[in-house]
Amino acid sequence: MYTKRHGIGWTKMIMSKKNKKRTWSLLEGLEELDFCEEKTVGREAEEESQELSIFTPPDDEEDDIAEDSSRLATAKKLSASEWAEILRNRNDFAVWNGRLHIYIEKFGYWRMVKSTNDNREIRQLFEPEERHFINKHMLGEVVQWLLLDAPQMPTERGESRFYLNLCDCAVDWRRKKREPIYDRKRLYFRYYINLGSYDLNRTSTCKFQNFLNDVFGTHEKTKREFCKFLGLCLSDIRDLKIAAFFYGPSNTGKSVMLNLLKKLVGSEFTASVSFSQLGNEFAISRLVGKRLNVSGEVSGTTNKRLDIFKSLTGNDEIEVCNKYEDFAAFANEALLVFACNNFPPVQSVPELESFLARVIIFPFENQKPRDQWIPELESVLVEDATGILDAAIEGLRQLEEDDFSMKETNPMQNAKREFVRLYDNFSLFADEYLIENPQSRIATREIGRAYGMFCMREGLIPLAENIWVQRLKQKFVCEATTVSVDGGRIRGFQGIELRME
Helix, strand or coil: CEEEEECCEEEEEEECCCCEEEEEEECCCCCCCCCCEEECCCCCCCCCCCCCCCCCCCHHHHHHHHHHHHHHHHHHCCCHHHHHHHHHHHCCEEEECCEEEEEECCCCEEEECCHHHHHHHHHCCCCCCCHHHCCHHHHHHHHHHHHHHCCECCCCCHHHHHEEEECCCEEECCCCEEECHHHCHHHCCCCCECCCCHHHHCCCCCHHHHHHHHHHCCCHHHHHHHHHHHHHHHCCCCCCCCEEEEECCCCCCHHHHHHHHHHHHCHHHEECCCHHHCCCCCCHHHHCCCCEEEECCCCCCCHHHHHHHHHHHCCCEEEECCCCCCCEEEECCCEEEEEECCCCCCCCHHHHHHHHHHEEEEECCCCCCHHHCCCCHHHHHHCCHHHHHHHHHHHHHHHHHCCCCCCCCHHHHHHHHHHHHHHCHHHHHHHHHEEEEEEEEEEHHHHHHHHHHHHHHHCCCCCCHHHHHHHHHHHCCCEEEEEEECCEEEEEEEEEEECCC
16 A cells, blocks of 8 residues: 655555555545556455545645645636736737737737637636636636736837838838847737748848749839739738739749748738638638738629728728627738639629729739749748848838839739720720710610620620619719600710710
């Protein structure tokens, strides 16, 4: 017979008459009996079992058990606010946009605590012996106390917009100067880039510049705008109200660039919500807490989705919903980036103008033959981290020179005109053949006939009449009326003149 210390309790083992061990335990200072059986190895056990009695620990350990019991009894009585205070003493919390954030010192950023992860993420902050006293209800109250008492992050970007937050330092892109890791907390970064300070010291292999040359060829101005966009993706600037499309045929580097952005920003801060999912409140909830959304799937959209697209790119608050949870408002900070071989069909007339104003299109036109492909090219490009950082920093400096705006080059404008030709070709017709004239009246069918001839001549598919009529009302100051034709009255417009040469 012997005794053994176990945790802060005691165990005593004796032999039974059935050749098995019995273990009596007093664990965690609680007087409870724990029975377990194990087969014995070695000599034969006594046939008669020794009389069992509840074990009493040695005198010199009674004080320890009493102290542990007292401590655990006290822990049981702690309220949610007291547990929250314990966590605040161990960690740095802050609230931004109504959501709880915790500071991750290793990478110098404030990580958002997602509502779906409250139970797991907050519970892990407690010591193992404390978790037994934190049930789901208590945990929910602790989170509410943390939200109530944690300081508010500043809503303005402030200084953080002028820094790139690498995994081990922050870099002022205006001066290319590093900030020590201990200064990053005040900048309120909510992300970090998967690159380190060592990448700034290395010599560029020029692989990334060669890739840009392959994609954009001799279009230096387009390459300049793309570097501005790259810097935008890696920075904390999210108030330009734009979304980007990489447009062109297959094998032109679109997917490579999307995958490279994913690697740089990291999966923790990247979502992949497709263009067709932007009207789904469950799907767009995946954008919460993200810095970038990249998707190669671009399919049809509806009027409602264009309205949501406008809110997502405009930093407006929008309501989203996680499954089994209530709706909650959030302001999107994920820059939307899509790649497509064909433009998405858009028929939402009321929001089309704002959609076109927020979209920038980078043409990817130079196809690479299959025998010249480089396997996992994005991984090869990441090795030239110095070249990527140099391009991003130079792009951000040029963005500042351009008053934080993108300037569409001729190839970019041509790509957008191609989009208009496909899905708003009535505007092309109207710009060429319709003018405002308050005294003029014209029949709707006459405009439709001229529009149809224009589309046939240009090889375009005309929009349905109900759609182009809405576009007409948007573009011109006119009124619906009736027109006398062949002794009858038919639908028409007052204030529009058809100019046919």
